[in-house]
Amino acid sequence: MGEIRLTERDYTLFRELERWRVCLGRHIRVLAGFAGQRACDRRLHALIASGFLTRKKILYGVPGIYSNTYQAKLAAGLPAKTEKIRVEQIAHDIAVLDTAIQLQSKLGFPWEDVTTEKQLHMQDGFGNRRHRPDFMYAQNGESTCVEVSKCFQSGLQRAFYIFDEISSYASPSLIDLINKSRSANITSILATQSLSDFEFSYNEAFKEQVIENCNNYIVLRQNSSKNAEQWASVLGTRNSMDVTYQIQQQSRMTNVTGLGSARRVREFLYHPDDIKSLQVGKAFYLSKDSAFHCKLAVNKPI
Secondary structure, three states, X not given: OOOOOOOHHHHHXXXXXXXXXXXXXXXXXXHOOOOOHHHHHHHHHHHHHOOOEEEEOOOOOOOOEEEEOHHHHHHHOOOOOOOOOOHHHHHHHHHHHHHHHHXXXXXXXXXXXXXXXXXXXXXXXXXXXXXXXXXXXXXXXXXXXXXXXXXXXXXXXXXEEEEOOHHHHOOHHHHHHHHHHHHHOEEEEEOOOOOHHHHHHOOHHHHHHHHHOOOEEEEOOOOOHHHHHHHHHHHOEEEEEEEEEEEEEEXXXXXXXXXXXXXXXXXXXXXXXXXXXXXXXXXXXXXXXXXXXXXXXXXXXX
């Protein structure tokens, strides 16, 4: 277990983890005031290595949830009791903190003026369990209670939204909608003719955001070499062996000398030329959720 010097930001992080029921890495970045997610992840990794935090995968499809260890509670002067995470409430608890962060970014109230449901129950005391709002915030001398709809619970039936020709109405709001819809058990299906449409209608950064926020891809024929190469990179590579043989030409005879080389290389799962030569109704499919890929036939409904 490595040694680490705790900073004021670390103590803030410990306190925020204690008062919210579920915290993901993206939440901690905002609550603890990190400049970016990469810096936040590096610090979280260091705190885990030093025994101050744990990160557990509890629910499929949900990133690891961070928690304080006894060592962190002791350092920050927090109660030693650990509250059990309720699996059936995880999706709702994530939506609650997402909502709090969105409100805070728009209204600008200090995080110190936010009181969570967990804190309200602690104030009520043991044996006096009553309904409390998901969180409260104070601003301009007034207190506001916030309740997040229970439709964000994981038991909600999954819904599918299809966005066709999304380059026609591309905007950052669309990306934000896709991100937040996951918490409501909604799968967003985005359809476009090519990646170039994103660059033309908005910009390259928007195209990269769309790719980053999708885990499953169906790629049909691409006529553009650039688009085919981009899709080949998105679909990924695999380990392969590049083997060469030395031959010798003598008169009209060609013989193998027995010499050659072999080296490990990375090759495309699906080469750009394969993407450009797909027949109508054929596509390549990749699911990063289930680590599966294949060539498939897309049947047009009758």
